[in-house]
Amino acid sequence: MEFDLIHRYFKTPFGGLAQANPDTVLFGIGDDCATLRLAPDFHLFTSTDTLVEGVHFFSDDPPRVTGWKALASNLSDLAASGASPLGFTLNLSLPEIDENWLAGFSAGLLDIATRFNCPLVGGDTTSAGSNPLKTLSITVFGQAPASHLGFNRAHAKIGEEVWLSGTPGLARLGLLLEYQRRGRLEQLCKGNELPQVQALLAAMPAQLRQIAVSQLGMPVPRIELGLQLRGLASACLDLSDGLSGDLAHISSASEVSAILFQSSLESMWRKLWPEIDQQANAAGLLKILLEQTLAGGDDFELCWTAHPNRHDAIQSLKAGLHCVGVIEPGSGIWLQSQGASRERVSSCSFNHFAEIQN
């Protein structure tokens, strides 16, 4: 039965994909181990994540979206290390064999795996026992030349600039829209936040709503950018827990402080929402957008530091890269407003256990 499931939903398309990489995938699904060949003088990079139904994805999410996002979040870790994908393994713990879900899930997984040339090379499916919810784990493998050892989060240096790809916070807007659609918005907002968030969502242009929902459900891992940043970036990570929480990992490991410029973050949002300044309460809306950037997670955009003499080289890599801050002596994350006053940003990355215990 387990073999049947793999053959039916995962082996046929991905077997073809693995066969499209005969120089890398020497043996894929079906033996005790998968056997992968790295390029000569390349190192192995690996990352793993678990997603639990109801915690990391909605039970009624389109399974295609769940499949896409499961691999996207792992590929994003490779991107943050400047590694290129080799393949991945999948573990599925299922309360029942739900053919509709498996068909959609495998289609979403196939889609992103094909797009990033990252074949499924092994895994298992098992009964969830008395667990009523699906649990899935993905482990991804990548490689980079031995001369590139990743972008260690302890490598940020004083005087370096802080950069972002995309517009972190968008996924949080997508989440707010999804909760609003389900009539559960108040679950995400503390009492006095709710009217402000409702005003923001009401003001958002239709196209921006679409972008936000897509950023939440089908984020695009920044693999190509990660490869381009080799030799340019010092510290780098992907934003899964929100800018303030993730950047705090860099500032803590590097024993420095990170100063974020409010004006730069507002410019970032204005590029995506140029009409915002015509809104009655533009300053208030921008403030809430900034809060989503600082505290919202799941964007899977990259955040990195780089010497200022790399500024032009980075800016020319592609559109949508934003220099938003600087590394200074000290500790913690600080938001600097136009008036030059600084406010310490509390780290508020997402804590699954805290959420459960509340």
Place this chain on the structure above:
Amino acid sequence: MEFDLIHRYFKTPFGGLAQANPDTVLFGIGDDCATLRLAPDFHLFTSTDTLVEGVHFFSDDPPRVTGWKALASNLSDLAASGASPLGFTLNLSLPEIDENWLAGFSAGLLDIATRFNCPLVGGDTTSAGSNPLKTLSITVFGQAPASHLGFNRAHAKIGEEVWLSGTPGLARLGLLLEYQRRGRLEQLCKGNELPQVQALLAAMPAQLRQIAVSQLGMPVPRIELGLQLRGLASACLDLSDGLSGDLAHISSASEVSAILFQSSLESMWRKLWPEIDQQANAAGLLKILLEQTLAGGDDFELCWTAHPNRHDAIQSLKAGLHCVGVIEPGSGIWLQSQGASRERVSSCSFNHFAEIQN
């Protein structure tokens, strides 16, 4: 919180272990990716397994045993491929933070990881949401020289001998003893089997009981044997689902039949239980033991095929290796009795979903 958990239970000891492998583990726990260096001209071997509480381990198993076995089953896949361990990742999905369980589990995991020089290099802990049971996934990485591509299960050839390490079936005896101890033996035995199994368990010497329980809870992956079999074995796999079910993977992939000699399997058991022939119903007991070998799982011993001209080289590797059969044209698994009659063995490997649905 998640970082705390990793630091408290997993990072300190394993960080030390990773630091003991500075040439292999360039970066371990704490960054987006772990970075591993393979030896020059070596390939990567990887395998992954999920264990669900209540399905793959008892809720009241000593957590130390669960930790040991979780990594043992993955290391066993490396052994069956002739690969040496590099490291592993761990995913834990937990309904609550159970300090006692985490302390025991990490101790068992540390024990076997240290013994096989296989450091924890990454992973995550997450809330299980509404799931009441723990789920854990382990992905293990190993390496072998490019000249050794593993022991593909499609590589068994007609005329080759079938070999076993250890005494497969022992873990099933351990499971029967565990269920008996819990007063639930009838859950494992169909109606007419029960009295026979009870007679077998009653006849087992105390030392054999201990060996059986240890084989179930703390199996030793045959890593060293797997390395020794490079160049000697053709097809190889580890016995996780029972001899008949696992050998069927070889016979099917290689398009051959496998003949098992009843006398050889009985000799294997007699080495472990020399006094069995003094029992009143020795033939009946041996028959039940054979059934455990054919259908019982979770031994994590190796089963391989090899050309007869390798017989002496294999026999001299170590004690406890048994030549028990031969590969012939045809299909399926057959048991040949002393009287030369052959009986087809039905494949009866363990099916988690079937068990649930019954």
